[in-house]
Amino acid sequence: MKKTYHVNEKGYYGTFGGAYIPEMLYPNVEELRQQYLDIMYEESFQKEFKQLLKDYVGRPSPLFYAERLSAKYNTKIYLKREDLNHTGAHKVNNTIGQILMAKRLGKTRIIAETGAGQHGVATATVCALMGMECIVYMGEIDISRQAPNVARMKMLGAEVRAAKSGSRTLKDATNEAIRDWISNPVNTHYIIGSVVGPHPYPDMVARFQAVISEEIEWQLQEKEGRSYPDHVIACVGGGSNAAGAFYQYLDDERVNLIAVEAAGKGIHSGESAATSVLGEDGIIHGSRTLLMQTKDGQITEPYSISAGLDYPGVGPMHAHLYDSKRAEFISITDDEAMTAGLELSQLEGIIPAIETSHALAIFDTRKFKEDEIIVLNLSGRGDKDLNTYIDYFKL
Amino acid sequence: MNRINQKLQEDKKLLSIYFTAGYPSLNDTVGVIEDLEKSGVDMIEIGLPFSDPLADGPTIQASSTQALENGMTSEILFEQLKDIRKTVSIPLIIMGYLNPMMQYGIEAFCLKCKEVGVDGLIIPDMPVDVYHNDYQAIFEKYGLINVFLITPQTSEDRIRFIDSISNGFIYMVSSAGTTGAKNSFGNTQETYFDRIGNMNLKNPQIVGFGISNHETFTQATHKAKGAIIGSAFIKHLTTHGTKTIDTFVNSVLGKQ
Ligand SMILES: Cc1ncc(COP(=O)(O)O)c(C=O)c1O
Numbered sequence: 001m002k003k004t005y006h007v008n009e010k011g012y013y014g015t016f017g018g019a020y021i022p023e024m025l026y027p028n029v030e031e032l033r034q035q036y037l038d039i040m041y042e043e044s045f046q047k048e049f050k051q052l053l054k055d056y057v058g059r060p061s062p063l064f065y066a067e068r069l070s071a072k073y074n075t076k077i078y079l080k081r082e083d084l085n086h087t088g089a090h091k092v093n094n095t096i097g098q099i100l101m102a103k104r105l106g107k108t109r110i111i112a113e114t115g116a117g118q119h120g121v122a123t124a125t126v127c128a129l130m131g132m133e134c135i136v137y138m139g140e141i142d143i144s145r146q147a148p149n150v151a152r153m154k155m156l157g158a159e160v161r162a163a164k165s166g167s168r169t170l171k172d173a174t175n176e177a178i179r180d181w182i183s184n185p186v187n188t189h190y191i192i193g194s195v196v197g198p199h200p201y202p203d204m205v206a207r208f209q210a211v212i213s214e215e216i217e218w219q220l221q222e223k224e225g226r227s228y229p230d231h232v233i234a235c236v237g238g239g240s241n242a243a244g245a246f247y248q249y250l251d252d253e254r255v256n257l258i259a260v261e262a263a264g265k266g267i268h269s270g271e272s273a274a275t276s277v278l279g280e281d282g283i284i285h286g287s288r289t290l291l292m293q294t295k296d297g298q299i300t301e302p303y304s305i306s307a308g309l310d311y312p313g314v315g316p317m318h319a320h321l322y323d324s325k326r327a328e329f330i331s332i333t334d335d336e337a338m339t340a341g342l343e344l345s346q347l348e349g350i351i352p353a354i355e356t357s358h359a360l361a362i363f364d365t366r367k368f369k370e371d372e373i374i375v376l377n378l379s380g381r382g383d384k385d386l387n388t389y390i391d392y393f394k395l
Numbered sequence: 396m397n398r399i400n401q402k403l404q405e406d407k408k409l410l411s412i413y414f415t416a417g418y419p420s421l422n423d424t425v426g427v428i429e430d431l432e433k434s435g436v437d438m439i440e441i442g443l444p445f446s447d448p449l450a451d452g453p454t455i456q457a458s459s460t461q462a463l464e465n466g467m468t469s470e471i472l473f474e475q476l477k478d479i480r481k482t483v484s485i486p487l488i489i490m491g492y493l494n495p496m497m498q499y500g501i502e503a504f505c506l507k508c509k510e511v512g513v514d515g516l517i518i519p520d521m522p523v524d525v526y527h528n529d530y531q532a533i534f535e536k537y538g539l540i541n542v543f544l545i546t547p548q549t550s551e552d553r554i555r556f557i558d559s560i561s562n563g564f565i566y567m568v569s570s571a572g573t574t575g576a577k578n579s580f581g582n583t584q585e586t587y588f589d590r591i592g593n594m595n596l597k598n599p600q601i602v603g604f605g606i607s608n609h610e611t612f613t614q615a616t617h618k619a620k621g622a623i624i625g626s627a628f629i630k631h632l633t634t635h636g637t638k639t640i641d642t643f644v645n646s647v648l649g650k651q
Contacts, residue, residue: 018522018525019522020493020521020522020525021449021520021522022450022519023519023545023546024450024568026548026549026553165453165460172447175448178449179450179573182572183573184571185571281497283492283493283494283520285447285449286449286520295498296468296469296470296499297469297494297496297497297498298495299447300446
């Protein structure tokens with residue numbers, strides 16, 4: 001059998017993945033598992049999905065040759081401009097796909113979790129578009145530190161519910177969303193925000209995000225006369241923008257995949273979110289994957305200056321890419337990321353999300369050859385992070 | 396014969412109580428178990444606290460967070476239980492999530508259970524097929540009974556499959572929802588209890604989630620073999636401490 005890094009028919013990537021869920025969730029997850037591929041590849045679904053991505057999200061997102069950045073690092077760097085999408089990040093590719101899925105499953109009520117609020121905003125947006133009830137769970141602590149996104153969600157008509165359990169951040173918001181789904185098994189669809197959670201979520205979200213690398217293929221063909229780069233670089237929180245940027249190249253070993261994680265204040269500082277390095281095999285939110293935990297198996301709270309990267313787990317696809325060494329994993333500290341964010345702003349006139357700044361920071365440590373073609377997934381724009389940049393650089 | 400199977404043969408409705416190990420205080424575990432047995436409880440579920448208990452409502456979440464703050468770990472729980480069979484003879488079941496058990500090592504965990512005299516496990520986030528393919532042989536090697544959950548949404552085929560791989564009892568979750576106390580059950584529950592009762596399953600059923608008092612205990616055990624109380628008992632411990640466990644148990648059993 002041909003080696004593949006895609007999910008297998010049982011919902012696993014190597015030994016990672018699966019659906020480790022309480023029986024109360026089984027009917028919901030099973031319904032989705034049985035139907036997601038059929039629904040996604042229906043002609044009418046594809047048509048509506050593509051139309052919305054084009055007219056509403058603004059796709060295709062440009063593939064931009066970053067000349068001054070390339071000159072500085074003496075290599076060829078293309079930026080995949082997911083920051084130009086409606087709502088400012090790649091997250092909306094997934095929420096558009098899932099809201100169409102929810103409609104076809106006959107669901108009327110949408111729930112979601114959010115950390116920094118990006119996925120919450122992207123979900124509230126598509127719910128407004130489709131006239132669906134929307135409830136977003138958000139950790140009590142995140143609600144207080146991400147006020148503008150909370151206001152955006154409210155303005156879009158969503159109800160934001162505080163997760164008050166555990167550490168009151170993203171992982172607890174996810175727990176609350178799952179508990180809501182347990183209590184509302186019939187009318188509700190859970191729009192999960194990354195390639196995490198029980199099968200089929202990681203695969204479904206990856207397929208919706210795959211539009212990123214589908215576009216890279218023809219865009220590179222136009223610009224370089226070949227459809228693949230030498231390296232694809234993306235930051236990894238849960239792993240959805242990386243999954244989308246890697247997707248078409250997962251089994252194409254000519255392409256080196258580089259996943260960038262947040263080292264926070266340093267990998268071994270005790271304040272980090274470098275899940276692949278610090279994590280152990282276990283179960284989080286219904287998926288077997290690598291996650292940060294104590295020796296006794298209690299899940300710990302990660303830290304990163306970027307709210308979108310501080311998830312204690314990582315999607316099972318990425319756990320497998322790490323374990324099998326198919327992808328290169330690099331971790332970047334807060335300081336390195338912030339510096340790289342400022343550099344891109346001044347070299348190319350693009351203010352990136354701090355998540356993306358982590359990916360950009362690798363050019364200072366990881367050297368590339370002059371004639372190598374690199375695509376870096378610019379997952380989001382920095383508007384939401386202005387306050388953090390202002391505080392950090394005393395602007 | 397496993398103590399659970401023996402207990403299930405008794406000609407009575409069984410009362411099982413769940414509590415979180417290491418709650419209210421780290422060293423309360425053994426005392427709570429002993430008092431529950433003395434008060435006439437038939438079976439005990441010892442909750443192994445987890446940081447992210449997906450299937451639990453606010454009461455059990457809070458007790459788990461407290462127990463972890465108190466310092467509870469798998470290691471400490473087994474240490475506390477090491478002489479439990481010198482004083483307690485009713486069946487003991489550990490209820491916990493899969494991640495802490497995986498970190499301990501599934502086989503090592505099962506071995507420890509056997510050594511201290513735990514009779515079975517309830518692991519809400521362990522999928523039926525993973526148990527069947529990966530763990531069933533280990534559980535059986537150490538004589539442990541694994542208990543599966545069913546809910547009002549579980550299909551008839553799946554219930555029959557779960558019945559076929561169970562060898563103790565089936566944990567019947569009373570309604571769609573996480574753990575938490577209710578004051579009474581409605582028609583939907585009654586219909587569901589009847590439907591399952593009429594399926595002639597090989598394993599007896601014990602109802603859990605939402606049982607809190609004599610009324611819900613009686614309703615739940617009309618057709619089923621027994622019922623499990625968790626959140627209501629945790630609330631009792633939170634408000635009254637560990638001194639009046641018998642008062643709680645008597646009120647559920649309708650004595651006085
Ligand atoms: C701009 C941006 N990039 C990356 C991420 C990380 O998520 P993922 O790893 O799923 O792409 C987020 C999450 O909020 C984000 O907003």
